[in-house]
Amino acid sequence: MNANQSRARLLATGAACVTVVLWASAFVAIRSAGEAYSPGALALGRLTAGALGLGVIWTIRREGLPPRAAWRGILLSGVLWFGLYMVVLNWGEQQVDAGTAALVVNVGPLLIALLGARLLGDPMPPRLLAGMAVSFAGAVTVGLSMSGGGGNSVLGVALCLLAAVAYAGGVVAQKPALGHGSALQVTTFGCLVGAVGCLPFAGQLVHQAAHAPLSATLNMLYLGVFPTALAFTTWAYALARSTASRMGATTYAVPALVVLMSWLVLGEVPGVLTMAGGVLCLAGVAVSRSRARGGRVVRVAADARPRPDKVR
Template sequence: MSDAACTNASSASPVADQRWMVPLSLFALYVIWGSTYLGIRYALVSYPPFTLAAIRFAIAGVLLFAVLRFRGEAMPTARQWKNAAIVGTLLLAGGNGLVCFAEQSVGSGIAAVAVASMPLFAAVFSGIYGEWPSRGETAGLLLGFLGVIVLNLGAGLAGSPLGAIALIVAAMSWAFGSVWSKRQDMPKGPMNTAAQMLCASVSLAIIAFLHGERVPAHPEAGATAALAYLVVFGSIIAFSAYLYVLKTVRPALATSYAYVNPPVAVLFGVALAGEHVGGFDLAGMAIILIGVGIITMMRVRKT
């Protein structure tokens, strides 16, 4: 093979990888993260909220970090550890930890709907850095938000005010962490995932201690199984996929999972928890998916 042919092959490989990795990563975000709301609900039967999140990310972080170091991945620099600690605390402690806290009093489906406001906060925070979404992306974002409102009209809002506030703060924390991280020196590849989870587990353990939580002595088997699912699928697989798309595609597409997660959460509730789906639920799901489709088409036009 000539040097030119080698060059063409090597330059085409990342494009081919991205052609497959972006859809697969988005599928993981849409489906797996949509199911984690129900998984959190099951795990909360035995585990306190911040303790649950701390254990989840400690186990996932240690496992992933050990594998990466065994494969010869470089250690993050001191600056990268600092940035990973900040972003991990914003995304996983402020974001996921507060979702766990809210789901003590707010249903998993309603939690997913509230977190769906995250892309709007992300668009505002991106604008602070001069990266406002295009008109088409803005239309998709607003349509998606309308969809989650319609989706929520089919169910009674029985969540506590404290739980509702926690979910909004969680969405804002996740949005700012996502936008800020794109402009920082972060660990490379999967090591970014491991570092953020390790740092977040420390933050969550401190919060759990201050909140007066304790590790359960005899957790139920179902709650522990839900925790294991959250560790493997929700943390290692889906969170790695999120960090990948965050670095690969525009923010509007990277955060579009927040609009798809609510209908996915509802569908899992129907299949596994015996919940019912009404007309508003179906209409909301359709509007949400149309909004995500608009964002996706705008992304394709720009690339």
């Protein structure tokens, strides 16, 4: 690996780290904003703030419109991930406790791996599969340790599962678009598509913003600028230089960071089981991100027979 490749890999890893830290912080911000804003209004406010911030940067950089070949992925990811995912996740978290929500949504990376292998021909090296298994076990541990007794609903679980499916579909749709457009282009217009899709909630947003406490509105704006505009851009940058499966596995670090941030920011001291689950999540991510020298895996493509290929 030459110096340029090492630098590119380091930048991509750094971008992935920025993403998971900011996405973890979003859970803390949503807790405050969700007390004053309904699921659809919160999603629209967050996406509007994100689209405005991204639009300013896009204008300054003069990147222009995405190529025509990128628009299919932008539209699909905008509808599924930026729009549907955010609305149903906000709604689901109002129906079930945080632990159950985190547990169900963490089906997403597994779906990304399956869809990525089938539709994108992503390689499935043993280390990635082993790391995802360890991280999922950690996510299950965190979820069960944080779940409250008797507070779950069938509707809430179904909404969180729908969020996981939308998340996985959005990531897999976004990956091909990044082969044609830049990370900023794909993120900016994907966020704009999501915001347009949430416009039916505009009346709720205006009414609730007039009565919401300042802290809730500031948290909504934070969600738009940092976990959306910045984190989705760094995600797209890293995804363009990795596989959907590997990036999906990286997000298993989020539950561990949520536990740590809740401890530091909200004073919620985690139990031993919760901490153990967080450690498992991080350990699994480390395994999935590692690379075996000279390893060989099977790449499964939708239109090709399995063939040997080197680990990326």
